[in-house]
Each structure stands twice: as structure tokens, then as C-alpha cells.
Amino acid sequence: MDFGLAGKVAIVTGASDGIGKAAAYRMAAEGASVALVSRTASDLEAVAAEISGETGSTVIPAPADVSNEDAVKSAVESAAEQLGGIDILVNNAGTSSASSFEEMTNEQLDIDFSLKVKGAIYMTRYALPYLKQSNSGAICNTTTPGGKAAAGGSQPTSLSRAAGISLTKAWSKEFGEYGIRVNTVCVGVLKSRQHRVRWQAANEKDPSYSLEDHWATFGAGVPLGRIGEAQEAGDVIAFLCSPAASYVSGAAVNVDGGAAPVY
């Protein structure tokens, strides 16, 4: 199916690895120009060169800490200038921060909320004028099913994700008049950088614990019986942001192999 992404301009946060990189890759493969946002410019340059080399599309680094509003403003405006506007925004930046209530610190809460909630607000604030000028504007926020049905011991991630889902619905109501669609993907356990980092920590303690062992442990509670690949989320993000999903807005799509207790 032709997603209709050729010639579109996308900006993706948390794009140096995992889901963000996979979404950027898919959109570039479909002919979109893509700006990659994350904190470390050197990482982004390598990823931009890699995706551009594989797809032939224009892919540029736009480094910023999304929790820093001034940095976000500069990065968004620079990306829009270089690529000629913005049609698609993917708010994907964020790492998991899972504690029980009694272990959760104020600092942890502030950091998490700044990165995941304020980061998405800042990106959307500065991308919105460009999205309004697009004839196919779309936003996709990456959240988790924990934002719909919080597990114990998953704070503050679960509350930040609930906020992200709430913003999605509110924005879909407000931005519809400009033809801008807003959706969220609620990702379950995928082979993301943050899970690879956890394996590295476990592997240092027990060198016999392989990465394959680590991925297999996640599959047990998933109806499909396996952990997901980052590309499986990236492809859904690309679809939702494309003209092929032109009547889908305000939806929260689980990409979790069926693991969540709720739809």
C-alpha cells in the first residue's frame, strides 16, 4: 500500500535508536524527509547518515534536549527551515522510570514529567504553526499501555504516559479543524535501547546471561509469546502518521503483542 509519505517532512524525537529510529527509517523508506531529534549530535549524525544511505531520502540531525524549551524551539525551527516545513511530528523521546510509590522521589517525578510530558508539549508548541500549514498534518505520541492501566511499581512512567494519552485526545479535538490528526501508540515490551541497557547491567553481574536470554524472559507474559522488534512499532507509527490513515485521530493503539489488560 502506498502510504502517501513521499515528499512529506517528518520530525522524530528520541530518534537515535530503538522505536524513534525505526519510525524515522520507515518514513524515509517511504520517501519522506526526516529530522532526527535527540540530545547527542554525534549519535544523530551517524544515524542520519545510515538511514539516508539506505533509503536515499534526506535525513538531518536536529539535536536538542526536549525538556529544554529554548533548545526545542531552535531545533524545530531549524529543521523546518532546512526541510521546508513540517507535516509530521513524532513525540517519542522518553525512558522508563518505574518505581513503587514509596520509592519514587520528587526529583524522579520532575525529570520524568519534564522529558515525557513537557517535552511533547514543547515540541508540539513549536511544530504546530508548521503542521497547520500542511495539508496532511499528523502527530503521533509514543506512550505505553501502562498509561491506560497502571501496574503497581511503574511510577512515574505510568502517570506520565496517562498524561500523554490525555494530551493526544485533547489535541485531536483542538487541531482537527486544521486537518491535523493526533494519535498515540502504546508500546509494550520491545527490543529498545532502554531494555538493552538493563540487560547490560544484568550481564555484568552474570556474564552467562545472554541478550537472547533477556529477550526470552519478556516473551512469557505476552500473548504472542515474544518481545517485539522496534521496527514493529516504527511501522505502525509511520502508518498512523501517513495519509493512508486519513480518518484515524484521537486513537490510542496498543503495540504490545496483546499484553495489556485493556484495549
Place this chain on the structure above:
Amino acid sequence: MDLGLAGKIALVTGASDGIGKAAAERFAKEGASVAILARTLSDLEAVAAEISSATGSNVIPVSADVSDEEAVKSAVNEAAEKLGGIDILVNNAGQGNANRFEDMTNELVDSDFGVKVKGAIFMTRYALPYLKQSDCGAICNITTAAGKAAPGGAQPTSLSRAAGISLTKAWSKEFGEHGIRVNTICIGSIKSRQNRRHWEVAAAKDPSYTLEDHWASYGPGIPLGRVGEAEEAGDVIAFLCSPAASYVSGTAVNIDGGAAPVY
């Protein structure tokens, strides 16, 4: 993006018009063989010939009333025999029945539940052995956003749709071990056959009321400001049932231009 549907076999109910026909067309365009099911064989034969000649894919008619279990069993087995199995089942048959509680009769509850809920159960019961043998089995149930958030005056449709969403989640948990994914799309106001019939009734009373007037009447109240095309639902169904959505299961995707109060 290549959805990976070439060579797959899909069975779609309520396929003689509207959303079901649009889904069947998309499957066929992507190279799948499709069995289209509805009550009236002559309608189906015309649609099968139309889609087949437009796409070059194998499209066959199988007639059945989905609320008749014996008829469903025969039709499913016939489709699987002729096409060599079933990889994808789309439970789309159904129409709106929107009343206030005090206007709703027992007969209406029974007939609505018979088509929308039992129909999906019967289809799934007889398609399941074939889906288990597929390496990419997928089910998509068509419901509405009223199944998540019931307005007044939408009974018994809203309760049948709530049941369809519930079945989706339960089946995603049970069938995951066979690699079968189960999702639902919750459709809003689409240019479906049933909405065209609403216009026919209104136009019979007021001949100056055009179909365009009718479609325009849906716009207010929808964030995107317009009624959706059947193809916009059909394309999402095809995506969700395809290997491109390989980690999406147990989710309920609104296709409603943002109209629903909930995600």
C-alpha cells in the same frame, strides 16, 4: 510499504458494499485472495467480479446469513476449500440499530445481538481451525466507538459493539499462542451503506435533500469536519490484518475523525 499480504487468504463478512467491500478491495490490491460473504449471492457475484477484474486477484463470493450457524459453517468451509485455507477473518457484518431504552424491543435486541455478536462468534468458531494453521493469522472485528462510550439513544448497537470489543480482547489473549492477532476498529461516521440508507429514507420524505447534504450533515461534531470514506476504514483494516502490524493485538482503533470522547 509492502504490507506482506501477497498470497494470503482473507474472508470478509458484510462485503457486498461499504467498509467490507473496501477492505476486500484493499486486500485484493495487495495480492491476497479474498472470499466475500453476505446474504445475497447475486450482489456478491457482481462485487467479486468487479474487484477481481480491477486487481487481478482471486475473489470469490460465499453467501450466508452470519446469524445462522449452519450457514456460516458451510460458507467458511467452502471458502477455505476453494482458496486453500484462511489467514485473515474480518467480522464486519452488521448495521446500526439506535434506539432509546424505552423504544427498544426484545426482538430488536435479539436480532442485533444475533447478527453482530453471534455472527462474529460463529464466523470465528469455524474459521479458527484454519487461522491456527496460518503463520500470520489475524482477525479484525468491526465495532463502533459507541461500544467504548455509549451515548443515549444508541441501543442495542452500543451494547452489541461493547460485546464485540470485549470479544476482541478475550480472543487476543486466547489465540496469541497460535500466533493469531485480534483487533477491532471502532468506526465513526463513514459513507457506509447503512448511512446511505438513512439518506434514502430522508430523501423519500424531502426530495430536495441531496446525498451531499446528507454527508455534510455529519461534519459538525467531528474534529476533522467531514464524514469518512469507506476506503479510509478499509485501508486500516487491511493494515491491521497484515504482517506489517505483526505486534499489534488486542487493540481497538478509532476511525472516526476524532469524534469519540474516548481513545
